[in-house]
Amino acid sequence: MAEPEIVDVIVVGLGVGGEEVAGRLAEAGLTVVGIERDLVGGECPYWGCIPSKMMIRAANALAEARRVDGLAGSAQVRSDWAPVARRIREEATDTWDDRAAVDRFTGRGGRFVRGSGRLDGPGRVRVGERVFRARYGIVLGTGTRPSVPPIDGLADTPYWTNHQAIEVEELPASLLVLGGGAIGLELAQVFARFGVRVTVVEALDRVLAVEEPEASEVAAAALRADGVEIHTGVKAARVDHDGRDFTVRGAGGEEFTAERLLVVTGRRAHLDELGLDTVGIDAKQRFLPVDDRLHVADGLWAVGDVTGEGAFTHIAMYQAAIVIADILDRARHAFASPDASGTASVVGGAMGAASALGTSGSSGSAGTVPRADYRALPRVTFTDPEVGAVGLTERQARERGINVQVGFTELSSSTRGWIHRSEGFIKVVADADQGVLIGATSVGPAGGEVLSALVVAVHAAVPLAQLRHMIYAYPTFHRAIGDALRDLS
Numbered sequence: 001m002a003e004p005e006i007v008d009v010i011v012v013g014l015g016v017g018g019e020e021v022a023g024r025l026a027e028a029g030l031t032v033v034g035i036e037r038d039l040v041g042g043e044c045p046y047w048g049c050i051p052s053k054m055m056i057r058a059a060n061a062l063a064e065a066r067r068v069d070g071l072a073g074s075a076q077v078r079s080d081w082a083p084v085a086r087r088i089r090e091e092a093t094d095t096w097d098d099r100a101a102v103d104r105f106t107g108r109g110g111r112f113v114r115g116s117g118r119l120d121g122p123g124r125v126r127v128g129e130r131v132f133r134a135r136y137g138i139v140l141g142t143g144t145r146p147s148v149p150p151i152d153g154l155a156d157t158p159y160w161t162n163h164q165a166i167e168v169e170e171l172p173a174s175l176l177v178l179g180g181g182a183i184g185l186e187l188a189q190v191f192a193r194f195g196v197r198v199t200v201v202e203a204l205d206r207v208l209a210v211e212e213p214e215a216s217e218v219a220a221a222a223l224r225a226d227g228v229e230i231h232t233g234v235k236a237a238r239v240d241h242d243g244r245d246f247t248v249r250g251a252g253g254e255e256f257t258a259e260r261l262l263v264v265t266g267r268r269a270h271l272d273e274l275g276l277d278t279v280g281i282d283a284k285q286r287f288l289p290v291d292d293r294l295h296v297a298d299g300l301w302a303v304g305d306v307t308g309e310g311a312f313t314h315i316a317m318y319q320a321a322i323v324i325a326d327i328l329d330r331a332r333h334a335f336a337s338p339d340a341s342g343t344a345s346v347v348g349g350a351m352g353a354a355s356a357l358g359t360s361g362s363s364g365s366a367g368t369v370p371r372a373d374y375r376a377l378p379r380v381t382f383t384d385p386e387v388g389a390v391g392l393t394e395r396q397a398r399e400r401g402i403n404v405q406v407g408f409t410e411l412s413s414s415t416r417g418w419i420h421r422s423e424g425f426i427k428v429v430a431d432a433d434q435g436v437l438i439g440a441t442s443v444g445p446a447g448g449e450v451l452s453a454l455v456v457a458v459h460a461a462v463p464l465a466q467l468r469h470m471i472y473a474y475p476t477f478h479r480a481i482g483d484a485l486r487d488l489s
Ligand SMILES: Cc1cc2nc3c(=O)[nH]c(=O)nc-3n(C[C@H](O)[C@H](O)[C@H](O)COP(=O)(O)OP(=O)(O)OC[C@H]3O[C@@H](n4cnc5c(N)ncnc54)[C@H](O)[C@@H]3O)c2cc1C
Pocket: 012, 013, 014, 015, 016, 017, 018, 035, 036, 037, 038, 039, 040, 041, 042, 043, 044, 047, 048, 049, 050, 052, 053, 115, 116, 117, 118, 141, 142, 143, 144, 162, 183, 273, 274, 303, 304, 305, 306, 310, 311, 312, 313, 314, 315, 316, 382
């Protein structure tokens, strides 16, 4: 059996979270092995956030040009997908090549290994024939893959996931989107604005079901105005492909046909591939449970989507900062008392890390390592109008038995909303006993940006009296926050 290669830290999966942890720890002087089987950077830069937002930017430009009629004269708009596809290839993904990202990591001092990593007992990871052993710990940042429902016939058809939808160079004439969540709605609106006949089929009774019902209504109305057909409450029972078109049949006899089928019905972590049984962890769970410092077990951390704490890039980055601080703290203490930690061989890298810590003073003892707190988790669905939300929805707050107050205002009743002729609203959810906001939703042309003030309010538990007494610039979209606060009852 091959002798294990001993390093300070092993990071399995170099998506958003893993790449940040591995790169920053390597930069701090630890010996870090980063293992990635596909592309360094993960889903966000290649098939997620970045290319989808490039598509949205282009689709919104078309929509804005179409608004010239009736506001500023007339405009004729002819859409063309070619510049969008080109921009995704040339500017976002380097045609799905991660050489620059690998160089960035090795340039920071990391050791890169291409392959699939799996745990091989405590402190050990195997990649093919190679085995690595970590002095300080292992970080799993293995993300998620599309969760494809077990619908009769579906597996035998050439359906799309987000990968094919992002890579598309020639648009189909028609598209069925199975799943009316964040990915489904964002991409449905993009393709519709580029002239594709789009139908969204959602199993629940409303789209964007994790957010406030009022947000679902505005988003559905906006997509319908772009020509998207939306069918909710449809349980897909069978999918067929006749060589040309897809047909989705619902359990209630509904039938939908289109040239392409995009399946965006959520995401799933694949824990069974990670060798978790070798460290005594149940691989049948949906996600890897972590504590507030992202520990899965002693010397084992998880970061990003695999933790199930919210599938967002900003969560992966937030968690990465905690893991980095925690590991550097552990390295510093191990270096200070090598015998106690059983890491007498600590040399070089750990010394570098210790001195980096000593001079930067960025972490003291374990007491100063921050703890994860998701109370003010923000999320933005980049439809037009955007749906921004933070913290609890009204329903979640009521289910927790909180003494809830709700305030609501339509954007159209604010000066800026009226001028802009925009759909949207602000809804705030307060804990009446504590006198603070615990959740808020901001839907509008800049719903995600307006959200920032509400995130601060929830995060810092700003007293309602102080929020009401704040000056909101006139005439901004965010000024409507004041109206929503006045409506609290
Ligand atoms: C279409 C779309 C749009 C999105 N838009 C947004 C957005 O606007 N804003 C936002 O915040 N989030 C968005 N997201 C979500 C965001 O992409 C994810 O939250 C983020 O990528 C999570 O990062 P991660 O590091 O946890 O996992 P991932 O990015 O999934 O990376 C995990 C990496 O681990 C690798 N891996 C897995 N198993 C192994 C193994 N055993 N060995 C080696 N490597 C392995 C994978 O190949 C992958 O590269 C979007 C997602 C999609 C699909």
